[in-house]
Amino acid sequence: MRNLISLLFVGGLVFLLLVLTLQAPFAEGPMLVGKGILQQGTEETGTANLVTSVVLGYRGYDTLGELSILFTAALALGVVLGRRRPEAPRDLEAGLVLRASSDLLFPLLLVVGLYIILHGHLTPGGGFQGGVILAAAFFLPVLARPSQRISHAGLMALEALAGAAFIIIGLLAMRHGGQFLQPLLDKGQLGSLLSGGTLPLLYIAVGVKVGAELAGLLVRLGDAEADS
Amino acid sequence: MMTMVVAVLVVLMLATALLVLVTPNMIAAVAASSAVSLVVSVLFVMLRAPDVAMTEAAVGAGLSAMVLALGLRRLGLWKLDNREKDDA
Amino acid sequence: MNQLPVEYLFFVGAIGLVGIGVAGMLLCRNLFRVLLALVIAEAGANLLLVLTGYRWDAVAPIVLPGMPAGTTMVDPVPQALVLTAIVIGVGIQAFAVAVLIKIYHGYGSLDRRRLAAMLDRDMNELAGVGPGRSPEAPAGKRPFPPPEQQEGRS
Known part of the structure; x- marks a missing residue:
């Protein structure tokens, strides 16, 4: 029924x-x-990728809200999962294939993620996609060797730094341009790497923040105590 | 030609989505949900949204599957022959 | 508009995904499968949102060097919205997985009806209602102090 x-x-x-x-x-x-x-x-923001100009220029406030939602989700996950007992059993070491391929993939994923973040205003991609790839790159070694640790404090510091950078750029724009998160600096030539004013800087901040946050999320989930 | 490709992709996507709900094996369900995300990202490319396609491929097919697989591992559902009687 | 069937196919796919996801959320009893159904419904909703900005004669919203000035492009606004929605989605999924882990540690089950029964029992126990009586029946000795005493104290 x-x-x-x-x-x-x-x-x-x-x-x-x-x-x-x-x-x-x-x-x-x-x-x-x-x-x-x-x-x-294109004239107003100087970026070739118009989605980037919407995400960071016209709807920058929206992106800030999105980052805070992600931060809240990570925080809530940490609160719900709680601290891990030191004597809780860990996963076994992974096999040779996973270990070797994670060593091989780590630098490649790092380069791809950084490339995608830096070229976010020119080609498809940007802080969100590149940040996700960076998070995967940093989580792969942990997956292969569970005894290896990524320090939570370092991740949180990185994340706080990136979030502060985003807001400080926005406030600087307020001082010089009049509106929060208004694009500043020279627009540059359309299609070159150094164009778009502050938008690439904002996207770098977004990428670092998303990457650190998602990596922290994955590490916390992986650290959760296994079923007894 | 385009119509045929889209039709095949849509049918594949819906069938995989149904598979997520009916398969008794949870690992297969997670893999199928990742495959749904992959097909959706191909559809995004066809809709001229390369940014969104990239995000969907990286998040939906990669990171989300990783999160769900970790959850399976911690929930004790990581069994290859997982036949539950009480799962509708 | 001779390409209409293709667009209908996209719509059928997106709405089908939403339908399958909602059906799974309502019908499945295992909470983990409910989460998977949520993931599917989310993908369908994103597809539907991007479809609203689609124009059949347009190109992707990226200005390339050799492009003539008046080229039609698809609407970038829904794409930007979906871009952020996908990343929020994975955060929510991770949080849901954490909650499921805690539920499983506390109750040893992920079956929805069994969990509801156990929660009912626990709530009744906490409220001082015996196991055989419904929660609507007048309660006996509750562990909480009566309301007027609480007011007098504060």
């Missing part, structure tokens, strides 16, 4: 979504904000 009602609800939801989306003017709608950004975004 309960399952029947649930299925009925899902059917109604799917029907509603189908009707609503198929009636909407699709693929040629007005999109006022998007059109304005597409026309002026």
Whole structure:
């Protein structure tokens, strides 16, 4: 009976979504904000990747809120999992294949992550993607050798530093430009690495913060006491 | 041509999503959810959203699977023949 | 608009993912599978959001060197929103996994109905209601002090 009602609800939801989306003017709608950004975004922010100009320029406040949500999630995870007892059993050492390939992959992932962060304003990619890749790079060795530790304090310091850098750049913009997180500095030539004013700096801060936060999250989950 | 490719991808995606719900093995379910994310990221590329596709591939197919697999490990569900009777 | 069927296919895929995810969340009894269903529904919602900015004659919103000035591009705003939503999603997943680990350590089960029964029993015990009586019945001696005493003390 309960399952029947649930299925009925899902059917109604799917029907509603189908009707609503198929009636909407699709693929040629007005999109006022998007059109304005597409026309002026390149001149106003100097970035070739317009998604970056939206994420950091037009909706920088949004990104700050997103970073704080991620921070809250990491904090809540730490509070819920609690401290690990020192005598709790650890995972076994991984096999030769995983250890060798993690040694091999670590520098490659590091380079790819840094490249993606630094070129966020020119090509697809940016702080979020690169940060995730950096977090994976730093977690792989822990996966291969569970006895190895990443220091929580170091990760938290890195994360705090990156978050402070983001806010300080925003406040500097407030002092010089008038608005919080307004892009500053020289726009540079479109398409070169040193362009876009402060946006690449902001994206570096985002990348370091996301990377440190997700790495800390993974390490905490991996440190959780195994099922007794 | 494009229609055919998209149709195959969508059918594959929905079938994998159903597999997540019905397979008795939790490791297979996590792997299938990662595969759903991979197909979704291919669809994002077709929708001209390379940034989002990159994020989905890195997060959905990589990091999220890592988080869920760690959770499986800690929950004692990491069994290769995991046949639960009470799981609908 | 002769490419309409392709777009319908995208819509069917996205809405199908949302439907499968919601159905899984409602029907599955294992809490870990509920989490997996949430992941699927999230992917479907992201796909739906990106679809709202899609234009069939447009290119990706990245200015390349040799591009003519008036090229149509897809809407970058939904893409930016989804970009952040995906990263938030993985944070929430990790938090949910942590909560599941704690639940499993406390109760030894992840079955939803068994957990609900155990929680009911614990709550009743805490409220001083016997095991055979419903929580709506008038309670006997509760461990908490009566409300008027609490007011007088403060």
